[in-house]
Amino acid sequence: MGKKIECYIDIVSPYSFFAFSYLQANKAALEALGVEFEFIPVFLGGINVGSGNKPPFTLPAKAAYGKYDRKRAERYFGYDFEVPSFFPILSLLPQRALTFIKKTHPREKYEVAFLALFEAMWKGHVDVSVAENLASTLGKVFSKEEVQHILAGANSPEIKQELTGVTGRAVNELGAFGCPWFWVHDGKGNAEPFFGSDRFHYMWDYLGLPHRDLELLPGRGGGKL
Template identity: 35%
Template sequence: MSAKRRVELFYDVVSPYSWFAFEVLCRYRASGAWNINLQLRPCFLGGIMQGSENKPPAAVPNKAYYMSKDLQRMREFMDVPLNQPKNFVEAVLIKGSLQAMRFVTAVDIKHPEKTEALSRELWMRIWSRDEDITQPDSFIEAGKKAGLSEAVVKDALGRLKDQEIKDMLKQNTQAALDYKAFGAPTIIAHVDSGPELVFGADRFDILARLLGEEWKGPNPETATSKL
């Protein structure tokens, strides 16, 4: 059997398209449909946008109009329970996700096996149930629902202002920029020709081709059961 291809996913829980990419890649890893070593790289989307001199899609009226409809189509196609926050500007553009991504980073450093569940729960909070992802009580609730122990959550909360956490989040964000990222999700496939960047949640057919794998749709297990 050939060696697993390393795939890095740079994501931020403030990004709904990152959630789509996250779920699809996690499904392909869990099912074994793709022979990949998926590396989750929590980063700060605000830093990527600033570093690449990009603008948030919602800041462009025509893109914002398109995005509101596209997210509903993607919700059905990707089978992800996404619901747009009632006050999108406040939740996404004003409150943002810096503290949330520091919390994910703090957990990821010591307990990487919990990163997937915690990230998913934070997406559920902001992008499914329209709940806060900026306050300590929100992180405590998310941690509990993600199966983290009280000790792990307390430890992560206590380290949010530590330089180690800030530096690691900055390092992940800079790593994405070094790959020439300009938004999220940014997927890096490590193949024979070197690292290949694939942007967004709608290029999985291209990613599959780079990896030498077969794209079976957003849920490979469902696709197999229909054969």
């Protein structure tokens, strides 16, 4: 296998949204450098249970810190939104729908659908775990007939099992304990895990990609003691 980034994400995670957006924004540069990437739907709730992890909002100290951290991440990635009043959601249905879309549609359409669900959830405050809301959001990308086909597929035993299997593999074989979770192949037969939307500079080092790491620039005026 060549250089590849497997990105395991769930729409319930804002940091998955940031990672998705960042990779999409750098798609051309990564392709020019010979790096492939793939977005893989997983069920974050299953990852938490399988790994023994607890969502940050369930721990008071993490929840308090998260208010600052998420806003910082939003500014960095060019967003500005508030946590929906219905958060968190049970993301099984939308993640199953994305699993079905990934299997049955071209990559471009699949990624547009992923973005539509992310934006509906976090920018539009639409609870896409509700079937009607999911259908209306997907209706911005697909025809009415396609949406019905997707919803039927999302509820099929095969797709339910596939999402469960991929989530289990992420935990049991790749060590996942949250999202976004990356499994990165260096093109030399090696692979390592990376976690979170703020580890791309480590990832680029691992892949041997040219990049400018965090660098302080000369100050402009003032600041003298």
